[in-house]
Amino acid sequence: MDIDDILAEVDGYTIPQETRDLQDLTRAWVTERSAPEILPWPAALMERVLERIRKQIELIEDQTSTADPKSSFKLIILQTELERFKFLIRSFLRSRLAKIDAYTLHHLTDPPTRARLSESEIQYATAHSTLLHRHYYSSFLGQFPEALRRLDDRQGGVDMVEGPDLEKAVFVRGLGGPGGEAVEVEVEGTDIGFRMGRGDVWVVRWGAVRGAVGRGEAELI
Amino acid sequence: MALPLPAGLTPPETAFLCEMELVTIIPRQRLEKLNLLGGPTPPFAPPHRTATPLWLALLLKRQRRANILPPPWLSPRSLSSVLDLEKSTASFSPPPALPPHTTTSPPFLPSATAGAPPDALPYHWLELGEMLLEAASDDIPEPDNVRRLMRDLREVRMAKMRAGVGVLEGGREVNLNGVGGGWR
Numbered sequence: 001m002d003i004d005d006i007l008a009e010v011d012g013y014t015i016p017q018e019t020r021d022l023q024d025l026t027r028a029w030v031t032e033r034s035a036p037e038i039l040p041w042p043a044a045l046m047e048r049v050l051e052r053i054r055k056q057i058e059l060i061e062d063q064t065s066t067a068d069p070k071s072s073f074k075l076i077i078l079q080t081e082l083e084r085f086k087f088l089i090r091s092f093l094r095s096r097l098a099k100i101d102a103y104t105l106h107h108l109t110d111p112p113t114r115a116r117l118s119e120s121e122i123q124y125a126t127a128h129s130t131l132l133h134r135h136y137y138s139s140f141l142g143q144f145p146e147a148l149r150r151l152d153d154r155q156g157g158v159d160m161v162e163g164p165d166l167e168k169a170v171f172v173r174g175l176g177g178p179g180g181e182a183v184e185v186e187v188e189g190t191d192i193g194f195r196m197g198r199g200d201v202w203v204v205r206w207g208a209v210r211g212a213v214g215r216g217e218a219e220l221i
Numbered sequence: 222m223a224l225p226l227p228a229g230l231t232p233p234e235t236a237f238l239c240e241m242e243l244v245t246i247i248p249r250q251r252l253e254k255l256n257l258l259g260g261p262t263p264p265f266a267p268p269h270r271t272a273t274p275l276w277l278a279l280l281l282k283r284q285r286r287a288n289i290l291p292p293p294w295l296s297p298r299s300l301s302s303v304l305d306l307e308k309s310t311a312s313f314s315p316p317p318a319l320p321p322h323t324t325t326s327p328p329f330l331p332s333a334t335a336g337a338p339p340d341a342l343p344y345h346w347l348e349l350g351e352m353l354l355e356a357a358s359d360d361i362p363e364p365d366n367v368r369r370l371m372r373d374l375r376e377v378r379m380a381k382m383r384a385g386v387g388v389l390e391g392g393r394e395v396n397l398n399g400v401g402g403g404w405r
Binding site: 015016018019021022023026027030033034035036049052053056073074076077078080081082084085087091094095097098100101168171173175198199200201202203219221 | 222223224225226228229230234237238240241252255257258259260261262276277280284286316318319325326328329344396397
């Protein structure tokens with residue numbers, strides 16, 4: 001039970017779990033599409049949504065076979081919504097894959113980043129980097145002296161493993177702290193800070209707000 | 222397989238998001254409750270008004286199964302008063318206030334239903350207004366006036382946006398309160 005549940009109960013009205021999952025999935029999609037780095041894999045949410053989609057497909061298949069002309073319009077609505085959900089999920093997964101593709105080694109070797117991937121994403125990244133490494137090795141790395149063959153050399157102060165640029169600008173909307181109050185955002189490593197109230201829209205560097213976004217005090221838009 | 226798009230939402234994606242906004246409809250025929258993936262829909266019983274997501278409202282409208290009740294801010298009176306406000310200040314007109322005690326945010330707020338505040342433009346005002354003008358102009362009073370005022374508002378706000386971009390070069394945070402979703 002998180003803070004939303006408690007507040008919803010206090011308000012005396014509850015949003016159905018399905019609706020809340022749609023809201024969370026939408027937010028996860030927008031964040032993933034806008035943030036420069038990959039975000040934690042929402043395992044429980046994805047499991048629930050995928051299970052519901054599976055059941056809905058079964059239901060639609062079932063009802064299509066009975067082919068009652070009266071219910072055909074209902075089926076159109078169900079199918080339209082299903083397509084919207086599928087688009088959300090597909091776009092969400094694909095934008096994660098795009099980030100993994102761009103910085104495969106970073107996602108595999110940086111422990112905090114690796115922890116944000118799902119199991120199949122780790123599998124994908126491993127296969128991707130193995131293929132790439134094998135290809136490089138057979139086409140040119142194999143001819144190099146042994147000491148120069150590595151793709152993840154960190155010696156000499158230069159890291160070969162490239163990660164995403166965390167200082168890209170993002171659009172962010174403040175959601176407020178637990179009580180809806182404005183939150184302080186401080187930019188790490190500087191004395192710059194600003195107050196972000198509920199509903200405020202800012203353009204800031206991702207690095208400055210990633211903490212707030214992770215805590216649910218702000219969302220990317 | 223990976224998404225070939227750059228970071229940030231594209232206009233079609235913003236429109237997709239906008240289609241989740243709630244609008245008020247007046248159904249023309251009965252329809253029982255439907256268990257959708259995003260939660261159950263309310264049963265439709267004419268002539269009772271119901272709030273549904275825009276995508277469903279547009280589907281029903283296209284099939285002439287419902288009329289859409291435009292949000293109060295999508296009227297010549299509201300738009301021209303917002304336009305006057307925009308012209309008189311350098312900042313953007315304030316967005317509708319977020320309700321307290323919930324982390325819900327656009328597009329899941331009832332900011333485009335018949336009960337929305339008439340004097341504040343919500344986040345997806347431009348996309349929503351254009352979609353309604355295209356699909357349901359017969360439900361909107363004075364659609365040509367509304368269209369003209371929306372265009373004027375868009376011009377005024379675009380000019381402000383352009384002027385504001387210079388601030389970004391300072392490397393500090395920039396406040397964009399009240400700016401809609403179609404602006405990046």
